[in-house]
Amino acid sequence: MRELQKAMIEQNREKKLLEAAKAYAFEYMDSIKERRAFPSQKALEDLSVFDEKLPDKTGNAMEVVDMLHRYGSPATAASTGGRYFGFVNGSFIPVSMGAKWLADVWDQNSATPTSCPIASKLEEVCERWLAELLGLPTGTAAGFVSGSSIATLCGLAAGRNELLRRNGWDVSEKGLSQSPRIKVVLGKEAHATVFKALSILGFGKCDIIELATDGQGRIIPGEMPEFDSLTLAILQAGNVNSGAFDPIRQICEKAQGTGAWIHVDGAFGLWAAASNERRHLTCGIELADSWSLDGHKTLNAPYDSGVIMCKDRRALASAMQASGSYLLSGENRNGMMHTPEMSRRARSVELWSVLKYLGKAGVADLVDGLCDRALDFAEGLKAEGFEIHNDVVFNQVVTSGKTDDETDRILKGLESGGSVWCGSSNWKGRKVIRISVCSWNTDEDYIRRSVEAFVSARGHQSC
Ligand SMILES: Cc1ncc(COP(=O)(O)O)c(C=O)c1O
Incomplete structure (x- = not known):
């Protein structure tokens, strides 16, 4: 037996590496409340230790894990902690990490039912549960991908090919160069x-009609051009700044019977459909053709957990077509026919664990908790004289200082204070601070402390 093989057999038997990783993970979790929301300058500078040359020889496995914790853990955004409000970064529900750790040790390839039966089974279950939870048509297909970026790519690929098919053009036979022209709206x-x-997907600026939006970033329905069977329309359930939802029902009803394809980007907002209190925001989503959403945002499943859902399974599967006939395995739902990739980790495990644990009531509670805390945040900031630029309908708050300079000062003050992190954005010509309440960990006390951090950052003098 080779020396390296022997060493690795011993590492697996002794479990010291996994024990060390577990201890470091617990240390990280236990310190999350005290951690800076974004790394210190020193932690960022220390990352240069990774700029070493590729080792010539095999080293010490324990040192690899140690190095990762020593220099890696301090250089993380503490997005699981409840005081990180940047992007739309969620946390993880504890059960999902337990499920993920187990699935990580399985290290499965969920490409097909024969490469991993359990992952395929859980994909099938999640597909059914998600359609039910979100009120989408029974039989809606789901593909489990890395995130909404890829989910949207899949939904639009399915839509593009299906529109062309309806117009007598088979993309897999004839390609795209001479195809009828699709109007993207x-x-x-x-x-x-x-x-x-x-x-x-090959659409240029001249194929795309960008519609004017209202003060919240919603499409103005009157601006919508006529639909036809070459129209690919993309609506939004949750604007990344304001959290606003396009008037989905109004637009989908107009599209009914025209042969148009409607995709809804619901990366974080589609989860509103799971809440009695917020479902009205997504009214009409069932009339669309495809939807993209993320488990790793509002649902607080671990990264990477995107889902493409498509009413017409054949349209999705034909756009994701793989050529090897050995992959078309019988009656079973085949995961890789619903996604661009073949090999995929078993991400359905975590998604399933969250849905199984929370159930319908738990998901609704989670969604409402994030939205209620966003309302608290906005109220707290308003009471301290901050301007709120959006109607807080979901988990997003857009705020700013009185001037762009003051906004910059607040952002710098927040960053140097370290207790809260928020991103900046541009909103209706203003520099703004975007707050995304996305972690189940964020409670009323965190909101109070975060508002205090804003007040103190406003008084911050940049040097
Ligand atoms: C509305 C919307 N769509 C799409 C995305 C992209 O999602 P992902 O980062 O999972 O690819 C985001 C990310 O925040 C988003 O807010």
Whole structure:
């Protein structure tokens, strides 16, 4: 037996590496409340220790894990902690990490039912449960991907090919260069990843009609052009700044019977459909054709957990078509026919564990908790004289100082204080601070302390 093989057999038998990783993980979790929301300058500078040359020889496995904790843990954004409000970064529900750790040790490839029966079974269950939870048509297909960027890419690929098929054009036979022209319609405030997906799919600026939006970033329905069977429309359930929802029902009803394809980017907002209190925001989503959403945002499943849902399974599967006939395995739902990738980790395990644990009531409670805390945050800031630029309908709050300079000062003050982290954005011509309440860990006390951090950052003098 080779020396290296012997060493690794021993490492697996002794479990010291996993014990060390577990101890470091627990240390990280236990200190999350005291951690800076974003790393200190020193922690960022220390990352240069990784700029070493590729080792010539096999080293010490324990030192690898130690190094990761010593220099890696301090250089994380403490997004699981409850005081990190940047992007739309969620935390993880504890049960999902237990499930993930177990699945990580399984190290399965969930490409097909024969490569991993349990992951395929859980994909099948999640597909059914998600359609029920979100009120989508029974039989809606789901593909489990890394995130909404890829989910949107899949939904738009399915839509593009299906529109062309309806117009007598088989993309897999004839390609795209001579195909009938598709008109893409979306709001000016569509997420950057939607434009990215369109570009990857071969749509240029001149194929896209960007519609004017209202003060909250919603498409103005009257601006919508006529639909036809070559219209690919993309709506938004949850604007990344304001959290606003496009008037989905109104637009979908207009599209009914025209043969148009409607995709809804609901990365974080589609989860509103699971809450009695917030479902009205997503009214009409069942009339669309495809939807993208993330488990790793509002649902607080671990990264990477995106889902493409598509009413027409054949349209999704044919856009994701793989050529090897050995992969078309009989009656069973085949995960890789619903996604661009073949090998995929078993991400359905964590998603399933969250849905199984929370149930319908728990998901609703989670969604409402995030939204209620966002309302508290906005109220607290308003009481301290901060301007709130959006109607806080979901988990997003857009605020700012009185001037762009004051906004910059607040952002710098927050960053140097370290107790809270928020991102900046531009909103209706103003520099703003975007707050996304996305962690189940954020409670009323965190909100109070976060508002205090804003007040103190406003008084911060930049040097
Ligand atoms: C509305 C919206 N769409 C798409 C995305 C991209 O999602 P992901 O980062 O999971 O690819 C985001 C990310 O925040 C988003 O807010």
